[in-house]
Amino acid sequence: MQTADFTALTPLLLLAAAIAAVMLQIALKRSHILTIVLTLAGLIAAMLGVLAVGDMPARQVTPLVTMDRLAFFFIGLILTATAATALLGCRYWEHAVGQCEEYYLLLLVAALGACVLAAAHHFAAFFIGLEILSISLFTLMAFARRRMASVEAGLKYLVLAGISSAFLLFGIALIYADVGSLAFPIWTARLQAAGETVSPLLLIGMGMTVIGVGFKLALVPFHMWTADIYQGAPAPTTAFVATVSKSAMVALLLRLFAPVDFTAEPALFWTLAILAFASMIVGNILALRQDSVKRILAYSSIAHMGYLLVAFLSGGPAAIAATVFYITAYTITVLGAFGVVTVLSRTDADADSMSDFQGLFFSHPWLAGVFMAMLLSLAGIPLTAGFIGKFYAITAGAQGGIWWLIITLVLTSAASLFYYLRIVVAMFSPPLENKTQPPAAGISYSGGLVLTVMTVLLIWVGSAPGPLIDLIGRITQ
Amino acid sequence: MQSFWLIPALPLAGFLILALGGGRLSRGAAAVVGVGSVGLSAVLTFWAVFAFLAARPEQGAFTQNVWQWIAVADLTPAIAFHVDALTLTMMGVITGVGFFIHLYSVGYMAGETGYARFFAYMNLFVSAMLILVMADNLLLLYLGWEGVGLCSYLLIGFWYRDPANGYAARKAFVVTRAGDTAMAIGLFLLFDRLGTLHIQELMQRAVDTWPAASAMPTIAALLLLGGAVGKSAQLPLQTWLPDAMAGPTPVSALIHAATMVTAGVYLIARTHVLFELAPAALTAVAAIGALTLLLAGFSALCQTDIKRVLAYSTISQIGYMFLALGVGAWSAAIFHLVTHAFFKALLFLGAGAVIHALDGEQELSRMGGLRRELPLTFLTFLAGAASLAALPLITAGFYSKDMIIWEAYAAARGSLIWWFAALGGALLTVVYTFRMFFRVFEGPLQTRVHHAPGVSMTLPLVVLAVLSLTAGFVEMPRTLGGVHLFSTFMAGALPMVQLDPAREGHEWFFQVLSAGLVLLALLVSWRLFRRPIAHRAAGADSPLKAALQRWWLAGWGFDWLYDRLFVRPYIFLARINRNDVIDSGIDQIARGAQTLYRTASATQTGRLRTYAASMALGAALVIALAVWS
Amino acid sequence: MTLYSLLFYLLAIIILASTVMAVTRRNLVHAIIYLVVSFFGSAMLFYLLGAPFLAAIEVIIYAGAIMILFLFIVMMIDVDRHKERLFPIRQCLPAIIFGLVYAAVGLMVTFGHSGSKASMPIAVATPNAFGRFVFEHHWLAVEIVSLLLLVALIGALYLGRLKIEKSAAAGKETP
């Protein structure tokens, strides 16, 4: 326990302080606006902390976490996404019946869990972070207690996440039984060295770890929860699940499996490759004829994690950079997309079905424009962040020579255009008769801020990705 | 020349103004922005042509680096322009013809809702098309390529209230996407093998790396050809173009006649070095061209809708261009592209004037006798039809088509087969053109004329008519004095055609023969079609002829064929027989995907226990995979 | 066979049997009581494996707190009204596949692996040493776990709160 340890932990400590402050504030005097201000202040302070210490040399704090550039990058990403979620929630919960201040408290704790995941260097950090995230998430999902779908979503996540983390824990136990250490480098070294003669214990442990990771990333066949939960959970929570929980897990994926040379460990490669393949196919097929926008986004997230895995599986130096870039672009895009959904929603009913979006262009041209930009980015149309991400993924894949996955990626993402364009077409169609547009009041400043920032980032990253690529190149060295 | 970037930027700016402020602009202002931006680009383009002619740049091209986009390893795509003779020609066509079509639209679209939206899409299209031809790397070219596809989709479905239009738009989008996918794979292949997408450098490296006629350039060229075939509506991806006529007529004139559909020709000409390394691919280009020009010609003969006649005629004329490309007659192809842009735009605009006058009537059988009602349209349409039919000496179409027909035989890669195909196509062209012409303008009056075209519509008609007649004089065969202004202009960008010295001497004979045959065909169609249909109806329809007519009317049944090809894997045989498969087209892919979707959705029961069970099952699979793979 | 190993197998049988009994009971109270037995068995096993502190914790937290919590809930909810049908036939196929893979994997681990076949030594981690170890090496983990308990507290409080439910229901009646 040295000063340097604390310096390295600055962002996490600031976040923990914010948690304590918000909790005290709620206990003393409930005030929605005060809670939001405190939450944002804490998040911004933590972001500043990231900026302040982000360039320091990597430091391992206890066996548990390593605060290196990659960790700081992902912590920054997580904090940004959390702040965006909090801002989106601001208007969403304003008219909620009863008390809603706990929402922000839970968001902060969940963000902390995600940060721990991003910096994990040890299996204990892995599952503790994961559990903090899960437990806060299912409360966040069930937060709109008046809505049956919301409570149901929380229940499903509770049971399925419980099962998946039990698998993960048992897997970790088996790995520990075989390796004798819980630190990541030792296990990857072991996996690497063992080659052909790798022990079954280790393989089973690895498989169970993949289950834990696959569940959080919603890879097929662990994708069942996605649609119901995206649809049922309150819109800000969905944005959070789709961004924070995924990016934290991707960070972990990088730490866990990136050092492994896939040629030396074909079992791992094939397991992940088949999951990626199935995710791309099943995700896109499920999205094809959906009528619920939130479900479309859910299924498309399954496919996107498949694409991301293609980048990851390519191996070699470009793989990590491509993966990090992809998840960054994806986070920006999804925050924007769910931002639009949230802005159009109210606490008692989310904007969801295609008819809610029909004619949006005529009632809210700017919102429709933003949503279209986000959808085009998801589809990978040039000049958006999503295109660069996908392009980068394909380039990495081509370097790695995994052509069958690349061809699947290209074909399925061509097919995906169909359902993205369906939403776009609906927005530009004439509005339905005798239908009430969800928000008559207009867009709140906080929601508008998030949407503006995300759109600017989307176009900026899409049109001049140089700085971001350089940054990612620096942190992944 | 530091202002090249303005040429695509101006229409783009126009698009942004119209898209963002469209609702608040008056119709007049929208028209000024829409037409003015393209007009300014046209002025700039012609200024650029003069600058080019005045002082030829080194290496035959201006280049301008506007903006570096990304830099990933070897890949450094930038927004950079490469403007050589080929590009300038294309730019001239796009902005020049584009300007007149925009001007025409002011009158044509006057009564429509979505006026600003129309001009916004049109401006976006012009901008994307300019980017396509000006790009100096294949990635930027691809951006323009997809951009024009998107605009085409939006404009075909412009009247979105009618679901049939939406269907046509989707069909166009999906079918061309099949080609685009091939092209994208081609780009990846080129980048993977040669490490660059910069066109000039790519060509250089291709020559240095690959021996002629080896497998790699052939595969790459064939993949690019796939993209070109889709965009240019050649066999086997031609089915979308006739349906694309659902869009407003100026759209058909601009996108589906003059510019976008010729993008495939441009692509092949632009990458001609690669194609020259792959003789097999070139032969494929020629064969596709020859086959398409004949098949589409036959189909055009039987159409009953004036715009569909023109659509099949466009497919057929682009077939000529492909044939020219395939035999290595590069500048002949581009020359025909230019004259075709003039006369086909003219014909579409003329047809638009007729449709407009008849209040939306498109059926040939309900037209007739319009000669006296619409004299100006009649005259200009005649000029266009003569040029399309390549009437000797006085039309631009004659000079360009004659050049292709002759070089199809005389070029080093030419042969008598190509010549026969080209000549046969030329005869067909005469017949179907004048069939349409006589049906529209001769015979008794069938439908009352509602309103005559205004000046914004007639002015473009006149200008294009003049161009259709005179543009050919810039390039005349040796037998007629040997003017070679166009091919010398092109020489900096495209190689001269290699003529077979043994065949060179026969030129006058072949020309007289083809000109004579064209006149003969004109006479035949005069005899056949001058009189209205009713007079011939009695004895004409032998069963064979009727069947043939039906077959050609349906475009050789390609839609039907694709049904069969794509349906089978997906749908049970019983369902094929029960359903009417004639016009569901490539939708069947979607239907197949739907079946998969339904199967997959059945797993999404919303029931917790199912999910938990599937997780346990998935876990078993993953563990099994990890242990035994 | 030493006394230790005898004890181990005896405990293993008790644990497995009582767990099987627990998961097959239709009466929730019976299931929970069986599970308490199973967790007591686990606690003794922990002791046997040299973790006396964990053994105590297992009894206190698992067999004590958690199971009592379950009992409370069961008492709050009128159990008898909610009899469920067991052994749904449709669940057989997944169960069989999973069971097969599981059995294969289990056999592989038991017989295919050399490293862990050797008998394990006897060792004891005294509570004192264990506490030192945890707070010296895993202080950060302890802090983070404390946050985990915090979030569980907040979540349980929020979700279990009765008052809002009523006001919400009231709100529903007068929209």
Next chain:
Amino acid sequence: MNVPLTHLLTLAGGLFFIGIWCAVTRRNLIMVMLGIEIMLNAAALAFVGASLRWQQMEGQAVALFVLAIAAAEVSVGLALIICIYRRYRTLDPAKVQ
């Protein structure tokens, strides 16, 4: 203690299997939660066994965290179940829709 690790792992695996079986097949949310608890307990058992094999305390420390996690998960889970029971008056997950 003269028992090989494999026997202990087999015991833990057996418990784990019973747990997942319970979580998947039972039609009562409380039993589902109990199943998850059994699985977590099995993991803790495996950790302690592995800890003994390597003569380290790390496994035991992790087992301690596992217990904490189990407690946390159960408390929120049961709160949610109460919440659901109040609304639906049932504990059958199939009826919660």
